[in-house]
Amino acid sequence: MTTKSAKKKKNGFRKFWRLGLEECNTQMFDISPDGELVVREGNYQYNIFDIVKKYGTPTEIMFPTIIENRVRDLIETFNAYIKVLGYKGKFFYHYAMKANQTKEFVLPAVAEGAHLDVASANELYLVKRMIEQDKFNAKIRVICNGPKTDKYMSLVEELKGKGLIVVPIIEDFNELERMAKFKGEVGIRVNLDVKVQAHWDKKFNRFGFTEEELTKLGKVRNLSTLHYHISKQIETIDGFTKPLKRALSLFAVMKEKNPGLDTLDIGGGGGVPFEKKKHFYSGKSLISQIVKTAKKECDKLGIKHPNLIVEWGSYVAAPAQITIYKILAEKEVGNKGKVKWYVIDGSFMNDLLDTWAIHQKWHVTPVNYMSTHKLQPVWFAGSSCDSDDKYTAGGEYTMLPRLADCEELYVAFFDTGAYQDALASHHCLLSSPAKLIAQNGEIKIARRRETSEEVGKMFGW
Numbered sequence: 001m002t003t004k005s006a007k008k009k010k011n012g013f014r015k016f017w018r019l020g021l022e023e024c025n026t027q028m029f030d031i032s033p034d035g036e037l038v039v040r041e042g043n044y045q046y047n048i049f050d051i052v053k054k055y056g057t058p059t060e061i062m063f064p065t066i067i068e069n070r071v072r073d074l075i076e077t078f079n080a081y082i083k084v085l086g087y088k089g090k091f092f093y094h095y096a097m098k099a100n101q102t103k104e105f106v107l108p109a110v111a112e113g114a115h116l117d118v119a120s121a122n123e124l125y126l127v128k129r130m131i132e133q134d135k136f137n138a139k140i141r142v143i144c145n146g147p148k149t150d151k152y153m154s155l156v157e158e159l160k161g162k163g164l165i166v167v168p169i170i171e172d173f174n175e176l177e178r179m180a181k182f183k184g185e186v187g188i189r190v191n192l193d194v195k196v197q198a199h200w201d202k203k204f205n206r207f208g209f210t211e212e213e214l215t216k217l218g219k220v221r222n223l224s225t226l227h228y229h230i231s232k233q234i235e236t237i238d239g240f241t242k243p244l245k246r247a248l249s250l251f252a253v254m255k256e257k258n259p260g261l262d263t264l265d266i267g268g269g270g271g272v273p274f275e276k277k278k279h280f281y282s283g284k285s286l287i288s289q290i291v292k293t294a295k296k297e298c299d300k301l302g303i304k305h306p307n308l309i310v311e312w313g314s315y316v317a318a319p320a321q322i323t324i325y326k327i328l329a330e331k332e333v334g335n336k337g338k339v340k341w342y343v344i345d346g347s348f349m350n351d352l353l354d355t356w357a358i359h360q361k362w363h364v365t366p367v368n369y370m371s372t373h374k375l376q377p378v379w380f381a382g383s384s385c386d387s388d389d390k391y392t393a394g395g396e397y398t399m400l401p402r403l404a405d406c407e408e409l410y411v412a413f414f415d416t417g418a419y420q421d422a423l424a425s426h427h428c429l430l431s432s433p434a435k436l437i438a439q440n441g442e443i444k445i446a447r448r449r450e451t452s453e454e455v456g457k458m459f460g461w
């Protein structure tokens, strides 16, 4: 069936499910001739339906290659615009480990030239492990955010002793006092007085100094970096350039008393087109606007172009993983027309917790029966006994094949690589999904699905 019309039909379904599109981060995804979801890595191909039939569900599948590609693209794009626009500072990408600390996420990022941003002593401990085990380049730079406990600071000192560049970020007056004796370079965090359009906007920000406090501070010992972090999932480019301008004018003031200040760290917040049907800015346009704005502002202020750091976590990690569930049953939704509940063999509350906690929207496709015209609107119900364990796409619905027409039906949730695993839980003692790594044409099990015995053990049984 390789006729023209069959090809056209397949392209139609690929478009419908938003696969193979750079602007959706689905370049590697496609549909097999049998209507199954496949992922291509160069000339390797993973048939997701075959994989879940073999390994069962619920299952997370992560693709280190996607991390590699995203980190490489990010760094290359920044460097290209820096060159083209004549920006004089350097660019450093720091992967925010808290987005996903799994080894298979962190190591490919480092391999492509990412530096790191850690949020706790335990995340910094992972850096120590990497150095001991993999002997990576000691020139790697580590930014340390989060409250600097004694344990955290002694690890900072220890790694600094091993030749690493570890830059603690001072977040309040208490830390400022404690850091007075620290011998290496430090950063300081400002809570900028700007509001941006973001998925998770906070009215009150408890992190960092106010702008006024910083301008009054005067000289800070060994200060190299001014840092801010506005929000996650910033929704417009303006949400990056507005705070950037404000931070640069503060930078100029602080530079008068701190000549060693040479780096501006603009934090996380690089967005992911989770929904895929709405227009979202591209990484390229975002990065070009950041570099353009930085250059223009610095030239206006008459200051040397600082080095730029971004700590985008989700931007790199989210698209590198999908989560697969099997549909167990169909139920009626009262008063909702044709919409049906599809019950999954896992839990949104436990495993895709942004769904119910911050009303994240996901792109969902079938894993099999992708080339069928007979679709119906559905809401998803999780398998825990909690009424919040559901996904309604924000009160809308998802179109999926009719369960009655399928022998068995699996669904894929896209972009689940960030902020899910480390926050996951065991409500109703459901087992966490298995975690598979797909790389070099092979499937590796990173985490087995928990047995009843293992789950019971966590609760003292």
Ligand SMILES: *Cc1c(COP(=O)(O)O)cnc(C)c1O
Pocket (backbone or CB within 6 Å): 096, 098, 099, 117, 145, 229, 231, 232, 233, 267, 268, 269, 270, 311, 312, 313, 314, 315, 418
């Ligand atoms: C959480 C966090 C990040 C990463 O945020 P993303 O939204 O995942 O890009 C970066 N920097 C700091 C200080 C953070 O707290």
